[in-house]
Every structure is written in structure tokens, then in C-alpha cells.
Amino acid sequence: MTTASAATPSPAAADDLGGGAGTALAPPSAPSAPSMWRRKPGGWLAVLPLLLFIAVAFGLPALAIAIGAFTTTDDAPGGAQWTTGNLSLSVHGAYFTALMGSVKLSALTALLGVVLGLPLAQAVVTSRFRALREAVLAASGVLANFGGVPLAFAFVATLGNSGELTKLFHLGDHGWSLYTFSGLTLVYLYFLVPLMVLTITPALEGLRVQWREAAQNNGATARQYWLHVALPVLAPSLLGGFVLLFGSAFAAYATAAAMVGSSVPLITLQIADALSGNVLVGQGNVALALSLDMILIAGLVMAVYVPLQRRSARWLR
Amino acid sequence: MTATATEASAVRDAGGATVEFRGLRRVFGTTTALDGLDLTIRPGELVALLGPSGCGKTTALRIVAGFEQPDAGQVLVDGEDVTGVPAHRRNAGMVFQSYSLFPHLSAADNVAFGLRMRGVGTAARRKRATELLELVGLPEHGDRFPHQLSGGQQQRIALARALALEPKVLLLDEPLSALDAKVRVTLRDEIRRLQLELGITTLFVTHDQEEALSTADRVAVMHGGRLEQCAPPAELYDTPATAFVAEFVGTMNRIPGRTGNDGTVEVLGRRLPSRGEARPDTGVDALVRPEALDVTPGGDARVVTASFHGAVTRLTLALADGTTLKADVPSHRAPELPAGAAVTVGLPDRPVLVDDRTA
């Protein structure tokens, strides 16, 4: 004897009865265990070490920057006193050049990273081979973090003055040098493009097939779909990715330090240089002022990034 | 109502088209989604494609929309083969299961999307979007974004968007399955009302038989990539062509019986004309609906349980040979048939559908 689900002609009253029973049998409201816990101070006690650690390890250096950026060092004529000289120094002359150099390099590499990372991520996301997708994403995870020293040396060995490709194609004769703005751009993309792939992949995966099909169904060509649906939907993620890449490139130090020394003016290099004591007497705190500049820009970057992230999360839920 | 009628006339010009499936085949890897589907949908008709998941109903719909290509066979719209036409040039509006609205566009912009793709001017687009929003009963919601709309409202907007380009065919891919029961019924009736007003040929894919039987002109039951039966709801329910249809639609009892040599079957002590394919003189199952069984007090069958369903009470019965049956009796008769009562089960004087015995 076989039965299928309820037949149409069977009375709908069953639904009403079911609904009534469901309400009556609704599970009792959440048990009171959490509220019992809440009365104990355990929560605060467990959080306290973390807050103390941050207060000391993060608070003190932050305080030092905040104070130092606005005071002169002891070796200045007249001893330590309040000043805005450090900050104004940090946005003038060689320091300003370095700040602008960092901003330009970060903006350019972030833009290229977005433009190159998007098609790569799309190729990965739409790939039929699951293993390839996983491999590329795992590799991106490594490469996005492969910044710093090993990356610098790999490029020096490849395209440096005595690098293999430089020698093979006599690139030096054509005016190529890795230790320039464009050389650094090429190197930075090595970790920024994978970073973009990691950032944009969830958004691309969030693009629903129904949207493409609905667009087609409404007469949109593939180009129109990208122009009117996919790119606008991705826009917050793309902007967010740009901002994240910018911040990452802006904060990068090790790659540039290990590779170009100080032949390309960058703010991170200037700070390190100033910290090593390569400053005029009385300007010891300019490194702190430069750090404050960086923090302000990084803070701005986060302030742009977080709302964009929120919006795209809402769209691509 | 008159207002709706005038609005509807703006869309009616689209008219209905004939849609024909001819020997459609589609294989995905090892699974055969469509195994030679033949079906003709008449102009202005609403046909529900009904079947268990994996029966190929969605594939058939997606082939009409141009999202899938058949391995063999053709789809004809008004006699013209559209199999090779790319999806964006087919004149078929589609409503998806859910979440198909563009999240960055307002409801009105979603509705007008297709017009924008055609290069229609802003003013004309806005006018048409307003018309369509009124048509689906959401004139105030044009400025809302999809995430500000309920599931039912989203599907109404999706319906308006599907109708915006005055398609000749409307394709509904389980548009109600993600909604709550109440909204589902309201929207189902609304879709049917609109469809009748516009006279648009409509294909409605669903796995919910109640939905199919209550909305469609004809229901096409599919199984394993083939069409089992395509008939009006009542015919499908009363005289199912195959055992699959009989058991998929509604509740069905299997009662052991034996076929005779003269196209009859002996079941529950009676000899009745038989329908369906069965060899003569073999043990078969007779397929009988619960409400067709006649239950009277006294006899060698027993009532096992009785469950109240409102107007009727469903009895679970055990025959003397151990067979379990379900029978629906009017609830006012239930007191004389309590659990444990001895009863007799009778059959109506009608030909019965027989099928090879299972188990």
C-alpha cells in the first residue's frame, strides 16, 4: 500500500489543525543557563588579559607616537617642548616626496591589482576543475603573504641587474632596472594580485546564476550583463579590494627595503631611515610624525573599506 | 477591476503562442534529464510541468528559455524552431525560483531592465514600469530595493520584469517554492488571474501537485525525462493513465486482486472492468483512491486508526489478509467507525486501474 503526499481534494482543515498544534507545542523559550553565567564576573575576567595586553603593547606605542609627533626631542635647543614642527616637516621636502611616492605607488599598484586580479579570479571561479580552483586559491594565500624578503630576492634573481632574465635578454641595455618605480610596481603586483583574487572570489561566487539568466532573459547580451549587472553589483567589492590593496602596498616595507634600498622614495623607508638616526639634530621625532601620517591614511582607508564591505555583504548574501 | 483590465490590455497585444517540444533529449553526464519529450502547449494555455525532482521538468523549461541546449529534438514557438536562438533574443519571460532580482536596482529599475537593454528612453521605461507594478499590485514599491521587499513581493516584481518585454511565452520555474504557505496560495491565484487576463501561453514548473492541479489548464506529469500524461486536473486525478501518475497525484491504495481473461479484475470479492496494462489471469494490484472506498460497519476488516481531517476522517484499515488501506469517510460518519471496529470495505461500480503487483 503506497501513499503520496496529501491529495488536493483532501480537506485543507488539516493545515489549520497542524498550525494550531504547532503553536501549542512550540519549544519553551530559551533555557536560563546563559543568564546564570551572566551573573558571574567570569566574562570580564577572561577578557581582561586581552584588554590589558592591548592597552600596554598597543596603547604605549600609540601614545608615544601621539605625544612624540607633537614634541621636540631632548637634543633640540631648549629641550623637549610641544611643537607642530615635526608634522609640518613630515609633509615637506624629501619626506613629502616619499609620502607622495608611497601614495602614487600604492594607488597605481592597487589599481593594476584590481584590473588584473578580477579576470584571474573570474577564470578561477568559473573553472570546471574544482582541484584547480582550490590550488589557485591556496597558492594565492601563500603568494599574498609572500611579500617581504623572499619575494624581493626572487625578483632580484630574475630581473635584477645580474638576474637570469636580465642577462638572457640583455634587458639592461634597453634601460631596464628593477630598482625603480616601475620595477617595484612589477614586484608589488606579485602579492597584490593574489590578494585581490582572495578578496574578490567570495563576491564573484556570490554573483547568482539567476542574475545572468534573468539579464539574458530580458534581452541583455553578455557585454550588457557585465556592464549593467555584474560590475555594478561587484562595485563595492571592487572598491573595497582597491582600498585593501592600497593599504597593503602602502604599509609594505620589507620588499622595498630588501630590494631597492632607498633609490625609490617611500615613506616606510624614510621612517626606518629616520629611526636609525639619519636625521638632523632636533628632528628625531619626525619619524613619529611620519608614522602618524601613515596611521591617518591607513585609518582613512579602513573608514572607506568597512562600509563598502557591509554593503556588498548585504547584496551578495 | 476595470482599472486592471485596461492595464492588462497594454500587455495583451503580446498574445499567446504555441509551444511545441519535439523529441527533446538532454543528458548530463550519466543522468538523462530528458528522454524524448513530446508536448504541445496551445496558445493562451497554462500548462504545469509536474514531477518528482530530477524528472527533467526544469530542464525542459530552461531549454525554452535558451539556458540549456537539447542534445536532440527541437523547441518550436509558433511553428518556428528556436533551438539555436541565443537566450537573450528569445521572446520568453521567465520567473526564477528566488533571488533573481538585481540587488543594486530598485524594483522599478528591475522591471524596466529589459527595456533599458533595448535602448528605450527613460520616460517610456518609467511609464511602462509603473504600469507593470500596478498590474502585479505593488504600485507603491517602485523605489524599494530587493532587500527591502518580502519574498512574495520580490516574486511579484520578478513577474512584472518577466512581462515587461511582452513575451509570447511566460516561464515559471517553481516561483512559489521559497514562500510561506499563505503567500504561496495568494500569489498562485494572482498569477493565474494575470495569466488569464493577458492570455499568455504559460509553462509552470512545480513539484507541488496542489499548485499544479489548482492553477493549470492541463497538468503534464513527467517521470524519468518522459511525459507520463498531460490532461486537465480532474481527468488526471480521476482517470490517471499510468500507475505512476495515479500514485504521484493524490493518495492511492494498492489492493491485491487477480485479472480475469475478459478484461476484468477480481478484487475485494467483486469482479469489475479493468484499465491499464496487465496480463490476464495474474495477481495484480488494483489502484483505488481513499475516498472511493465504501466503509460499512460489520465485517472481517478492522479500523486501526482514525484521524480527523476536518470535513472527512481518514481511516487506516486492515483487511483480513493483512493489507493496509486508507479510506476517507465523511466526518459525521466517523463515530460509527471507531478504532477497533469491525468493518466491510466496498468498491464503487467503476472500472479500476490495475498495475503489476509490487512487493
Place this chain on the structure above:
Amino acid sequence: MAAITATTAKPKNRPRYWRGIVAVVAGLYFLGPLVVSVIFTVDVPNQGFTLSAYTGILGAAGFLSSLRLTLELAVATIVVVLLLLVPAMIAVRLSAPRLRTLIEIVCSLPLVVPAVALTAGIVSVLRWGPTTLARTPLYETILQIQNPSFPVVLVLAYVLMALPLAYRTLDAGLRALDLVTLVEAARNCGASPARAVLRVVLPNLRGALLNTAFLTLALVLGEYTVASILGFTPFAVWIVGIGGSQAQMSVAVSVLSLVLTWVLLLILAAAGRGPSFRTSSRKLKVKETS
């Protein structure tokens, strides 16, 4: 419909050249430098093929000591990160939900301060030692945390730098658990709150804990900025140090360290097989690439 004429072209079968082009260009760009680096290390001018760059690493002055220092720093950093974060994050979910936003903000703060800026702040705090704090017991502490054989100050900096990433990884792990129900079920079976956390919550968090540990390890292994400016010599600083005199060997060590990172991530993938790994591989993006 009249406009539609039947064409035989099947849209699905159109080859997608762009995908191939993207794959080739990306492959060349990303694999090229690695392959060439390996060639560079085994193809020494005037010597031809040699593996001396690799065989010499073990005997190179400072290799073992810098590697040991880095590993010690990594272990210390991982322990501190987990000890600080895990109790706090569990407690926040179980008994102090109002603190959750505070913890999230606090753990994201280091993202706003680039490593170089953090170092500048640390340098200036450390300078307070000989100047303002010279006569107080704190001076001794400040000297102690700069002990070159085990600079605690680096651990402090690394913990800070690891916090945002560690927080997100653990948060993803906790999100997958219904912590309150889990603990209630354990307590319903007679476990004390401490036992419930130790025996039920932590085993369920194993994947997230491993992820956090590995990611922190990877961060410490590659860290150069803070250590070099503060004048300590862990692994990454050592590589740059020998780069001037032994180019082949420095590239060889770079290649090896990349392989090491890769192996770590593969272990991570194997250990956290399932959804947790994908989450964490995406969270990698937050890591600062200095």
C-alpha cells in the same frame, strides 16, 4: 519572434579563449620568478651547475641561530595569541555578549597601524628607558625585554600584528559552532563550566586553533620590518644580511622559505579539511604584507 531566425550556433559550445590567455599570463608571471630563482641558485657564473648554495646553508654563519630564534619567537607568539584570545572570545559569547563589539574593534586596531609605524612607536617607548625611567625598576624591565637572545619586545609586536588575523580565524571557527547550546548540553550531562569548555568546546575548535597557530607561524617566519629596525637578527633579517655577500645562498634560502610556507599551508589544508580551511585561506588577505 519573427525576428528570430534559427541559427545552428550553440552558445554553450563557444570556446572561451580569454580563460586560456589569463591562465598562461598568470602562470608565467607567478611561476616564472620562482623557476628562475631556482635556476639562479644552481647556475653559478663560471661554475656551471652546482648545489653549493643549498649545501652551504647549514654551515653558514648565523643560519641555525637565526632560525632557532625565529622558531622560538613563533612558538611564544602563538602561545600568547591563543592564551589571550581563546578565553576572551569564548567568554564573550557565553557570558558577556555586550563586550563582543569591543573585542572586535580592539583586535582590528593593529590594522590601522602599519608595522613600520608600530615600530616607530616601540622605539620611542624603549627610549623612555634610559631617559625618564632610568631610576625606576621599570628600566630593568625595559632592558630585559630587549635581551638579544630572546627579545620579548618582538613577541609583543608579533602578537599585536597577528591579532586581527587570529581574531577573524577564531571568529569563523566559533561562528560554525552553536557555543551556548554546546555548553548547555555538556552541563546538562553533568560537566562543570570549565570541563565543558575544555572537553567540548576546545576539541570542536581544533580546526580554527590549528589555523590560527599556522597563520601566526607563517607571519613570524617572514617578519622583517620590526626585527630589522629594532636591530635583532631572526631568520628574515639574516637572509637580507647574507644577500650582499652570498647572492646565490640568499635566493636559495628564499626559495626554501617559500617552499616551507607552502608546506605549512598544505598541512593547514589537510588539518582543517572542510569549510574551515576555505574560510581561513580567505582570511589570509588581512595579513600585512610588509
